[in-house]
Amino acid sequence: MATWNTILLQDSASPLMEQLSFFHNHALLILFMITVLVGYLMGTLFFNQFNYRFLLDGQTIEIIWTILPAVTLIFIALPSLRLLYLLDEVNNPLVTIKTIGHQWYWSYEYSDFMNFEFDSYMIPLTEMKPQNFRLLDVDNRVIVPFNSQIRMMVTAADVIHSWTIPAFSVKIDATPGRLNQISFLINRTGLFYGQCSEICGANHSFMPITVESISPSFFTKWISKMNNL
Amino acid sequence: MPAALKSTDVLQTAPFDPRFPNTNQTRYCYQSFLDFHRCQKVKGADYKPCDYFKKAYNSLCPNAWIERWNDQLEGGNFPGSV
Ligand SMILES: [Cu+2]
Numbered sequence: 001m002a003t004w005n006t007i008l009l010q011d012s013a014s015p016l017m018e019q020l021s022f023f024h025n026h027a028l029l030i031l032f033m034i035t036v037l038v039g040y041l042m043g044t045l046f047f048n049q050f051n052y053r054f055l056l057d058g059q060t061i062e063i064i065w066t067i068l069p070a071v072t073l074i075f076i077a078l079p080s081l082r083l084l085y086l087l088d089e090v091n092n093p094l095v096t097i098k099t100i101g102h103q104w105y106w107s108y109e110y111s112d113f114m115n116f117e118f119d120s121y122m123i124p125l126t127e128m129k130p131q132n133f134r135l136l137d138v139d140n141r142v143i144v145p146f147n148s149q150i151r152m153m154v155t156a157a158d159v160i161h162s163w164t165i166p167a168f169s170v171k172i173d174a175t176p177g178r179l180n181q182i183s184f185l186i187n188r189t190g191l192f193y194g195q196c197s198e199i200c201g202a203n204h205s206f207m208p209i210t211v212e213s214i215s216p217s218f219f220t221k222w223i224s225k226m227n228n229l
Numbered sequence: 230m231p232a233a234l235k236s237t238d239v240l241q242t243a244p245f246d247p248r249f250p251n252t253n254q255t256r257y258c259y260q261s262f263l264d265f266h267r268c269q270k271v272k273g274a275d276y277k278p279c280d281y282f283k284k285a286y287n288s289l290c291p292n293a294w295i296e297r298w299n300d301q302l303e304g305g306n307f308p309g310s311v
Contacts, residue, residue, distance in 0.1 A: 093242055111292070155291055181253075
C-alpha cells in the first residue's frame with residue numbers, strides 16, 4: 001500500500017545507506033534555503049515601488065552573489081565526493097554471493113563452502129499468503145548474515161538486469177559477460193526488498209529481490225544444512 | 230566480527246586483490262581460473278597450494294562460466310594459454 005513513507009528514502013539497514021540519507025537531507029536543506037531566499041527576493045522585487053532608471057551595475061553585490069553560490073556548491077560537493085569514494089571501498093569480505101539475472105528471475109550461487117545454487121522467483125498473486133508483499137516476495141530468499149561484509153558478484157545470462165536493494169544502498173547492473181562486484185554490510189536482521197532496475201523485457205516488474213538478514217551463527221547453520229540437501 | 234564466525238574456518242572467501250580494484254571483477258575470476266590450471270601444469274595435479282586459485286575462482290565465477298571453460302579445456306578449444 002502506498003503510504004506517505006514512500007515519498008521518502010527507505011529506512012537504512014547499512015552504515016553507507018545511513019550516510020547517504022544524511023547527505024540527501026543535507027542537500028535538500030540547502031535546496032530549501034536557496035528556494036526560500038530566491039522566492040523572497042523575487043517576491044519583493046515584484047511588489048516594491050523603488051526604481052532608479054540609470055542603475056547599470058553594482059560591483060559589490062555582483063561579487064557577493066557570484067562567490068556565495070560557489071561556496072554553497074563546495075558544501076554539497078565535498079560530502080558528495082567523500083561518499084562516492086566511501087561507496088567504492090572494498091573491505092575484506094567474509095562471504096561472496098553470486099547472483100545471475102535471467103529473464104525473469106534471479107538465481108543465486110553460494111560457492112565459498114561447498115557449492116549450491118537456487119532460483120528465486122516472485123510469488124504470483126494467485127499463490128500469495130496474507131503476510132506476503134504483492135510483487136515483492138519470492139519463493140527462495142537470499143540468506144545473508146548481518147554484521148558481516150558481504151560481496152555480491154553480479155552478472156546476467158541474457159539481457160542487462162540490475163540488482164537493487166535500496167535499504168543497503170545497493171544498485172548495480174547485471175551485464176552478460178561481465179562480473180560486477182559490490183560490497184555491503186547489514187547492521188540488523190530483517191527482510192529487505194528490491195526490484196530489478198534495468199528494463200529487461202515483459203516481466204521486468206516481476207523479478208523482485210528479497211534478502212533475509214539473519215545472525216551469522218544461523219547463517220553457518222543454514223549453509224551446512226543447504227550443503228547436506 | 231562475531232566469535233561464532235572466527236571459530237569456524239568454513240566462512241572464507243577470495244580476498245580483495247589490488248590487481249583488480251574496480252567494480253569490474255571479470256578479470257579476477259578469469260585470471261584465477263587460468264592461474265589454477267597453469268599452477269597444476271607446472272606443479273602437478275595434486276599440489277595442494279594450487280587449490281587457493283580453485284577456491285578463488287569458485288567463489289567468484291558464475292558456475293555456468295566455469296562449466297563452459299571446463300568443457301572448452303576438455304574439447305581443446307579453450308582460448309586462454311594455460
Ligand atoms: Cu530484469
